[in-house]
Structure formats: C-alpha cells, structure tokens
Amino acid sequence: MENRTRALKNFKVQCVGISKSFGEGNEKKLILDDINFGVGDEFVVVLGPGQSGKTTLLNLIAGLERPSTGQVFVDGEEVTGPGPDRGLVFQKYTLFPWKTVMGNVEMGLKLSGMSKKERREMASYYIDLVGLKGFENSYPHELSGGMKQRVSIARAYVNKPKVMLLDEPFGQLDAQTRYLMENEIIRIWQAEKRTIIFVTNNIEEAIFLGDRILSLDGKFPGRLKTIYDVDLDRPRDRADTSFLKIRQRITEETMLIL
Amino acid sequence: MAISKIENKTAVKIALLEFLRSKYILYAISLILFIIFWDISAKMNGRFLPRPWAVLMELINGINEPIAGKILIVHLWYSLKRVFIAYAIAIAIGIPIGLLMGYSKLINAWIKPIFDLFKPMPPIAWISLAILWFGIGETSKVFIIVLGAIVPVILNSMNGIRLIDPSLYHAIRMLGGNSRQEILEVTLPASLPAIFAGLQISLSMAWTTVVAAELMGAREGMGFIIIRGMSVSNPAMIVGGMLVIAVTAWLLSVLMTLLERRICPWKTELEH
Numbered sequence: 001m002e003n004r005t006r007a008l009k010n011f012k013v014q015c016v017g018i019s020k021s022f023g024e025g026n027e028k029k030l031i032l033d034d035i036n037f038g039v040g041d042e043f044v045v046v047l048g049p050g051q052s053g054k055t056t057l058l059n060l061i062a063g064l065e066r067p068s069t070g071q072v073f074v075d076g077e078e079v080t081g082p083g084p085d086r087g088l089v090f091q092k093y094t095l096f097p098w099k100t101v102m103g104n105v106e107m108g109l110k111l112s113g114m115s116k117k118e119r120r121e122m123a124s125y126y127i128d129l130v131g132l133k134g135f136e137n138s139y140p141h142e143l144s145g146g147m148k149q150r151v152s153i154a155r156a157y158v159n160k161p162k163v164m165l166l167d168e169p170f171g172q173l174d175a176q177t178r179y180l181m182e183n184e185i186i187r188i189w190q191a192e193k194r195t196i197i198f199v200t201n202n203i204e205e206a207i208f209l210g211d212r213i214l215s216l217d218g219k220f221p222g223r224l225k226t227i228y229d230v231d232l233d234r235p236r237d238r239a240d241t242s243f244l245k246i247r248q249r250i251t252e253e254t255m256l257i258l
Numbered sequence: 259m260a261i262s263k264i265e266n267k268t269a270v271k272i273a274l275l276e277f278l279r280s281k282y283i284l285y286a287i288s289l290i291l292f293i294i295f296w297d298i299s300a301k302m303n304g305r306f307l308p309r310p311w312a313v314l315m316e317l318i319n320g321i322n323e324p325i326a327g328k329i330l331i332v333h334l335w336y337s338l339k340r341v342f343i344a345y346a347i348a349i350a351i352g353i354p355i356g357l358l359m360g361y362s363k364l365i366n367a368w369i370k371p372i373f374d375l376f377k378p379m380p381p382i383a384w385i386s387l388a389i390l391w392f393g394i395g396e397t398s399k400v401f402i403i404v405l406g407a408i409v410p411v412i413l414n415s416m417n418g419i420r421l422i423d424p425s426l427y428h429a430i431r432m433l434g435g436n437s438r439q440e441i442l443e444v445t446l447p448a449s450l451p452a453i454f455a456g457l458q459i460s461l462s463m464a465w466t467t468v469v470a471a472e473l474m475g476a477r478e479g480m481g482f483i484i485i486r487g488m489s490v491s492n493p494a495m496i497v498g499g500m501l502v503i504a505v506t507a508w509l510l511s512v513l514m515t516l517l518e519r520r521i522c523p524w525k526t527e528l529e530h
Contacts (some may be wrong), residue, residue, distance in 0.1 A: 089396045097448075098522070107443070111434045112434055206392075
C-alpha cells in the first residue's frame with residue numbers, strides 16, 4: 001500500500017487498492033477488485049464491456065459510492081463524497097427539466113453563491129463553447145440527445161473541476177451524432193484542457209479520444225487488465241492504418257466482439 | 259377548361275368533406291342532436307322535463323330576478339366562495355402533510371394508516387357529524403369540502419416526492435449542493451407537476467362536494483337552487499342550476515390548465 005501510494009503520488013487522480021462489493025453475506029458480489037492507477041493532465045478512457053464495473057469505478061471517483069477497500073485521491077485529497085471539484089456527465093443526461101439551458105449550466109455557480117450577473121456571464125461563455133449559443137432559454141425537453149449532452153458537459157465544465165468524469169456520455173446517441181459528439185468533446189477539451197476520465201464500451205471511441213486507455217476485464221469482478229498508450233496525432237482518422245492497427249490489437253486482447 | 263372545372267368541383271367537394279370531418283363540427287353536430295333529442299323528449303313529457311328554451315329563459319330571468327332573495331350570480335358566488343375558502347385550507351394543510359409523508363418514511367408510517375382509514379370515506383358521509391359539531395352554517399360546509407379536497411392534494415404531493423429520479427439528487431450533489439439546496443433546487447421543483455395534478459383533481463372534488471353540501475341545509479348557493487327548484491316544482495330551475503354547475507366546473511378546470519402551463523412550462527416532457 002505504501003509503495004503504491006508513493007508510485008501514484010504525482011498523479012492528479014489516484015486510485016489506490018480499490019475494491020468494491022455490493023450486498024451482504026451470500027448475496028455479496030465483488031464488482032471491482034484490486035484497482036490501482038493514476039491519471040495526470042490527460043484524456044484517459046476506461047474501456048470495458050457491460051458488467052465490468054466501469055460505471056461503479058467512475059462513481060467511486062465521483063464520491064457517489066464509497067470503496068469497500070482502498071482510497072481515491074484527487075489532488076492529494078481523499079474523496080469522501082460528491083463535490084464540485086469533480087464534474088460528472090451522466091449517460092442519461094440528468095438535466096434539471098424545470099431549468100432552461102442557462103439555468104442548468106449556471107446551477108453549480110448558483111449553488112456556490114456567485115452573483116447572478118457574474119454567473120450569467122460565465123455560463124454564457126461555456127454555452128457558447130459547447131455550441132449552444134441561441135438555445136439559452138430552451139428547456140431540456142426541447143433539445144435533441146446530442147444537445148442535452150452538450151448542456152451536461154457545459155454544466156460540469158463551468159465549475160472548473162479538477163477532473164471531468166464522463167460515464168458513457170454518448171451511449172444513447174445514434175451513430176452519426178455519436179461521431180459528431182466525439183469530435184466535439186475533443187474540440188472542447190482542446191479549447192480548455194482538463195483532466196478527463198471517460199468511460200465507454202466502444203473500442204473505436206476509446207482510441208479516437210484517449211491519450212491512454214485503461215482496459216477492464218469483462219465479467220465481475222472487474223480488474224485492470226492493460227493500459228494502452230495511444231500515440232496518434234489529433235485530429236485522429238478512424239480509417240487510418242495506424243488507428244486500425246491499435247484497434248485490431250485491443251480487439252484481440254480484450255476479445256470483445258465488435 | 260372543362261377538365262379544370264371538374265377538378266375545381268372535386269376540390270370543393272374534398273374541402274367540404276374535410277370540413278365536415280373536423281372534430282369541432284362533429285362536436286357541434288353532437289350537441290345539436292342532443293338538444294333536439296332533449297326537446298322532443300321534453301315535448302312528450304313536459305311536466306317533469308323542461309324544454310331547452312324554458313331552461314334558457316329561466317337562466318336569463320335569474321340574471322335580475324331573485325330566487326329566495328338573491329339573484330343567480332350571487333348564489334353562484336356563495337358556492338364559489340365556499341369552494342375557495344375550503345380549497346385554500348386543503349392546500350395549506352395538505353401540501354405540507356403530503357410532502358412530509360413523501361420525504362420521511364417515519365412520518366409516513368405514522369400518518370398513513372389513519373389517512374388510509376379516512377381516504378375512502380365519501381366526504382358527504384360526514385355531514386351529520388359536521389352539523390352536530392359546527393351547526394348548520396358556513397363552518398360545517400367548509401369542513402366537508404376540505405375533507406373532500408384534501409385527499410388528492412396529500413396523495414399527489416406524497417407521490418410527487420417519491421417519484422423523483424434519484425440521479426437528479428446525484429447531479430445536484432456533484433454540483434456542490436448541500437441538503438438545504440437539494441430540497442430547494444430538486445425536491446420542490448421536481449414534485450411540482452405532481453402537486454399541480456393533485457390541485458386540479460382537488461378543485462373538481464371541492465366543486466362536487468360544495469353542491470352536495472348545499473343540498474342539505476343551505477339558504478344560498480347552486481346546490482340550494484336545485485333543491486329550491488324541486489320544492490317549488492320548477493324543473494327548469496333545476497336543470498338551469500345543473501347547467502351553471504357544469505359550466506363553472508369546466509371553466510375552473512380550464513383556469514387550472516392555463517395556470518399550470520405558466521407555472522410548470524417544462525411539464526410537456528412528462529406527457530410525451
């Protein structure tokens with residue numbers, strides 16, 4: 001434990017000796033086992049099939065769940081609960097339906113007690129950044145899936161979190177919108193760099209987005225299997241030979257059926 | 259030239275058919291047929307069923323000719339006043355009780371058995387007890403209307419809180435909200451559409467109950483008009499009173515729908 005902690009010391013996000021189980025007694029089920037990794041100022045993708053515990057892992061970093069053993073640190077401080085230093089983007093959008101786009105994006109600033117004028121200004125900047133200028137007064141039910149997820153990204157970004165956590169954010173979108181949004185998240189990230197941990201079950205998406213890919217085992221309990229470095233220049237071309245080579249390698253090694 | 263004439267004729271025909279099929283035309287036809295059927299039935303048995311025309315005349319007379327010392331609109335106002343007072347009391351008591359029952363399992367466990375015992379009881383069954391307790395005046399009527407109106411308010415406020423998507427709480431926590439902000443920014447707005455649905459049901463319950471309460475021992479109000487019509491053997495007065503009651507109920511529900519659209523503009527999402 002001591003050594004691991006020291007080895008991960010320089011990372012912004014550190015997961016040290018994490019395991020997580022749900023249930024009691026005979027019903028007890030181990031979801032994650034012996035997870036150790038660190039994330040620096042980079043775009044990291046956690047790749048795993050369904051039932052690999054990847055969403056649970058993200059919830060542990062978010063603080064919505066507590067690990068059964070081990071600890072999560074963000075900037076050296078242990079995570080003990082949810083908080084605005086981590087920005088979470090949910091798979092199911094989870095926007096506040098009674099708030100407009102502006103109301104959703106400025107919510108974090110409002111909760112922190114910022115004055116109306118200031119937070120309007122800041123929220124406007126991020127609404128513009130995610131490409132929703134002109135939709136400030138729309139309600140979520142008036143927006144498409146891709147637009148809702150843009151709002152969700154802006155709502156997390158505006159708090160200037162130390163790390164952005166994205167939980168299969170494009171999983172509910174149609175294929176075309178998904179490609180578009182993958183390009184968009186890279187554009188947004190390059191305009192304002194943050195540490196990003198992005199969870200997906202899609203190998204192509206993982207390679208297109210990540211500086212590094214942490215691959216989880218399928219079937220419970222999820223264990224960290226391989227870490228891939230993706231040394232491709234951006235913008236990446238999904239049909240490029242080097243892209244396809246990595247894709248082939250990961251596919252074979254994870255035995256995921258594409 | 260000849261062809262275009264034929265085409266024009268067909269176009270007019272199609273437009274006419276379409277016009278006849280539009281639902282408002284069908285509504286109108288349905289109503290007119292009903293009134294004709296009513297008129298024929300009344301003609302055959304004029305003693306107990308008034309003809310539509312007689313009802314209309316009765317209503318017009320009611321505008322300035324007093325019934326038991328008050329004109330029709332004043333009677334309507336008495337009924338509405340009772341409804342509004344009782345409705346306000348039902349809201350003021352019902353919403354907090356419902357919200358607390360939805361929010362706290364402990365409070366729910368205390369209140370639920372008592373609530374379930376009284377819930378299925380028709381409010382009008384309380385009338386004898388109410389008159390014993392409060393006499394024959396306003397208090398007993400308001401009491402009964404409150405009993406009828408409060409049930410949907412409590413039920414919907416409770417379910418409104420219970421059915422909130424838990425991930426909305428996660429979202430507000432991740433954005434830095436504390437428990438006070440959680441209630442203000444999620445619990446209350448998220449339960450608003452359900453509470454409002456309860457208020458709508460409650461208002462129509464209140465209106466139904468006021469008429470029933472006025473059937474017994476009132477000297478004014480729409481329920482009284484109906485009883486009065488019976489005691490002076492004037493069927494036109496009875497049917498006229500019934501019509502005013504129905505139209506008022508309809509107007510109240512329209513009013514609530516408009517109000518809801520203003521207060522919960524996002525609610526359309528739930529209806530999809």
